[in-house]
Amino acid sequence: MxxxxxxxxxxxxxxxxxxxxxxxxxxxxxxxxxxxxxxxxxxxxxxxxxxxxxxxxxxxxxxxxxxxxxxxxxxxxxxxxIPPAASEARRAYTYWLHYAEGSAMPLLLLKLVFMRLPTGVPFLLRPIIGAVAAKAQARLTDPQLATHMRCWANALQAGNGWFAGGEFSAADVMMSFPLEAAAARMGLRPEHQPIADFLGRIHARAAYKRALEQGGPYELLR
Structure with missing residues (x-):
């Protein structure tokens, strides 16, 4: 098995x-x-x-x-x-399948490092390190993540709520973690409604719920 x-x-x-x-x-x-x-x-x-x-x-x-x-x-x-071979939907599927880990997650991981950085230093240094980490997020990670999130929202809006061809696919499974992580670390604004809708749809799927039962408590690191 x-x-x-x-x-x-x-x-x-x-x-x-x-x-x-x-x-x-x-x-x-x-x-x-x-x-x-x-x-x-x-x-x-x-x-x-x-x-x-x-x-x-x-x-x-x-x-x-x-x-x-x-x-x-x-x-x-x-x-x-998976969409049919050689279709435009298949090309979108391949893109998002690899984009999830190739472009999205490194930036989200960097955001997490900056968020957690002040807690890993001696107490007296936390204000200084915290200020440095906050500035790094404001100048580096957050503007880039905002651009990525706009891209996700536009893609979902154009794709009838899914990332590849207007139907649920394994590309949506791959993209779920970046979107969940971004929602946890960046928050969702009104312009991110397609992302919020996507997360609501996948969280309501029976298979998603069964997977949570199999995997145990699931809370993204903040």
Whole structure:
């Protein structure tokens, strides 16, 4: 049976969700973050980088969410959750599938680092480090994230509420984590209503809810 090595509050929640959407049997091996919010050392016994998600299937060990999503769709999708080949929708699907980790998440991770930076220094230094971190966010991460969020909202509005071809696909599964992270770290304004609507739709899906039951409590790090 397919095994998912799942870290709480992490991107691996998307893998559980996709498996539920596809109706595939699987088992979950859970790992908990430590007080420092890092993955436990046990994950290094599974994969050299000690990261999640990692899946085991038919003797294969696969890491990286995008690669796992592509593998699951290719191996078990039977044409589901992916637009037809050579279509404009398929090109959009491929773009958003890779954009999620390639362009969106590094910026969101940098935002998280700046947000958490003041808490990791001695008390007397916190005002200084906090001011530096706030300025870095105001000048670097936040303007770029605002641009990305406008792009998401426009794409969703043009795509009938989804990212590829006007229908729900695995690209929406991949994009869910960046949008959830941005909502948590940046907040949503009226101009972001298409993002809020997207999040409402995916959170209402039965497969999404079942994945939460399988993965345990899920709260994005702030």
């Amino acid at each position: 397919l095994t998912v090595h799942h870290l709480n509050n992490s991107r691996s929640q998307r893998v559980l969700w996709l498996l539920e959407e596809l109706g595939l049997p699987y088992q979950v091996v859970r790992y908990q973050r430590g007080p420092d919010m890092r993955a436990p050392a046990e994950l290094q016994k599974v994969h050299p980088l000690g990261k999640s998600p990692v899946i085991e299937d038919q003797g294969r060990l696969l890491a990286e969410t995008g690669a796992i999503v592509e593998y699951l769709i290719e191996t078990y999708g039977q044409g589901r959750l």
